[in-house]
Amino acid sequence: MAKIIVITSGKGGVGKTTSSAAISTGLALRGKKTVVIDFDVGLRNLDLIMGCERRVVYDFVNVINKEATLKQALIKDKRTEGLYILPASQTRDKDALTYEGVEAILNELAEDFDFIICDSPAGIEQGAQMALYFAEEAIVVTNPEVSSVRDSDRILGILQSKSRLAEQGKAVKEHLLLTRYNPSRVANAEMLSVEDVEEILAIPLLGVIPESEAVLKASNQGSPVILDTESEAGQAYQDAVSRLLGDEVPHRFLEQVQKGFFKRLLGGK
Amino acid sequence: MGILDYLLKKNKPSSSASVAKERLQIIVAHERSTRGQPDYLPLMQQEIIDVIRKYVDIDQDQVSVQLDNADDCSVLELNITLPDAK
Ligand SMILES: Nc1ncnc2c1ncn2[C@@H]1O[C@H](COP(=O)(O)OP(=O)(O)OP(=O)(O)O)[C@@H](O)[C@H]1O
Numbered sequence: 001m002a003k004i005i006v007i008t009s010g011k012g013g014v015g016k017t018t019s020s021a022a023i024s025t026g027l028a029l030r031g032k033k034t035v036v037i038d039f040d041v042g043l044r045n046l047d048l049i050m051g052c053e054r055r056v057v058y059d060f061v062n063v064i065n066k067e068a069t070l071k072q073a074l075i076k077d078k079r080t081e082g083l084y085i086l087p088a089s090q091t092r093d094k095d096a097l098t099y100e101g102v103e104a105i106l107n108e109l110a111e112d113f114d115f116i117i118c119d120s121p122a123g124i125e126q127g128a129q130m131a132l133y134f135a136e137e138a139i140v141v142t143n144p145e146v147s148s149v150r151d152s153d154r155i156l157g158i159l160q161s162k163s164r165l166a167e168q169g170k171a172v173k174e175h176l177l178l179t180r181y182n183p184s185r186v187a188n189a190e191m192l193s194v195e196d197v198e199e200i201l202a203i204p205l206l207g208v209i210p211e212s213e214a215v216l217k218a219s220n221q222g223s224p225v226i227l228d229t230e231s232e233a234g235q236a237y238q239d240a241v242s243r244l245l246g247d248e249v250p251h252r253f254l255e256q257v258q259k260g261f262f263k264r265l266l267g268g269k
Numbered sequence: 270m271g272i273l274d275y276l277l278k279k280n281k282p283s284s285s286a287s288v289a290k291e292r293l294q295i296i297v298a299h300e301r302s303t304r305g306q307p308d309y310l311p312l313m314q315q316e317i318i319d320v321i322r323k324y325v326d327i328d329q330d331q332v333s334v335q336l337d338n339a340d341d342c343s344v345l346e347l348n349i350t351l352p353d354a355k
C-alpha cells in the first residue's frame with residue numbers, strides 16, 4: 001500500500017513544486033517506487049521542474065474523464081529509476097477534478113507504488129482541499145516570512161478538519177519544511193528563525209532548505225535540485241527525505257558559514 | 270515619535286524578526302480561536318454591533334463575540350463594554 005503525502009502551503013510561490021520534485025526524486029533514489037501528481041489544474045508546472053514537459057501526452061483530468069488510462073498518462077522519469085509523474089491538466093475548468101475521480105486514481109496507484117506525492121496548488125480553496133483530502137501525511141512548506149507562516153497555520157487548520165482522516169476522527173501526520181532560509185539574515189535578526197517558526201506552528205520539523213541559487217539553476221535545466229548533490233539545497237532535501245523515511249539526521253545549513261565554523265570549534269553543535 | 274527615532278528604529282535590525290514573531294503569535298492565536306466557527310458568525314457579530322449602536326455609541330473593538338463548544342451545547346458569549354454613563 002502506498003503512503004499518500006501532500007505538499008501544501010496555503011501561500012503561493014513558497015516552494016511546493018520545487019519540494020515535490022526534490023522529495024519524490026529523493027524517495028525514488030532510495031529505492032521507493034514513487035509517483036508525483038501535479039494537482040495544480042490550469043497551471044501545470046511540475047512537468048517543467050521535472051524536465052518532462054515535452055513528453056506530456058495525457059494528463060490527470062484525461063484519466064479522470066476516462067479519455068486515457070493511467071498507464072498512458074504516467075510519465076516515466078528518464079533520470080531516476082522508479083519515479084513517475086502524473087501531469088496536471090491545462091484546462092481552465094476548476095471543477096475538472098472530482099473527489100470520486102481522484103480517489104479512484106489514488107486507489108489504482110496505491111496498488112503498485114510505495115509513495116504518492118501530491119503537489120498542491122496555492123490557496124486554501126477547492127483545489128488545495130482536493131490535493132490534501134486523501135493524504136496520510138502533509139509536508140507544510142513555509143518561508144520564514146509572516147504571510148507564509150500565517151497561511152501555513154490556516155492550511156493546518158484545514159488538514160485538521162477537512163481531510164479524510166480528520167473526518168474519520170484521525171490525524172494527518174504533519175511535517176514542517178522551512179524553505180528559502182537565509183541564515184545570515186536570521187543572524188542579523190531580519191528574518192524569522194527556524195525556532196520562531198517551529199514555536200508558532202508547533203509541528204515537527206522535517207527540514208530546512210536554505211535559499212540557494214542552485215534551485216533556479218535546477219529549474220532552468222528541468223532537473224530536480226536534489227540531483228545537484230554539491231548544492232546545499234540538494235543536500236538539505238536529501239536529509240529531509242531521510243527523515244521522512246525515519247532516519248535521524250542532524251539539521252545542517254542553519255547557521256552562517258563562519259559562525260557555524262567557530263561554534264563547532266568551541267564545541268557547540 | 271520623532272523622525273530620528275523612527276529612522277534609528279528602522280535601522281536597528283534586531284527588532285525586525287522579533288516584531289514579526291510577536292505579530293504572528295497574536296494573529297495565529299486569534300485565528301485558531303475562531304477556527305471551526307460557523308461562517309455566519311462574523312456577519313451576525315456585525316449585525317449585533319449595528320443594533321447596539323442604534324442606542325449606544327460604541328466602537329467595534331468594544332464588542333467581543335465568542336462561540337464556545339462545550340460537550341453537548343454551544344455557548345454564545347457576548348461581551349460589550351459600554352461607555353461610562355454620564
Ligand atoms: N530554496 C530556494 N532557494 C531559492 N529559490 C527558491 C527556493 N525554493 C523555491 N525557490 C524559487 O521560488 C519560486 C517558487 O517556487 P515553486 O514554484 O516551487 O513554488 P510553489 O509553492 O510551487 O508555487 P505555486 O504556489 O505557484 O505552485 C521559484 O522561482 C523557485 O525557483
Ligand SMILES: [Mg+2]
Binds near residue numbers: 017018040045120121
Ligand atoms: Mg507549484
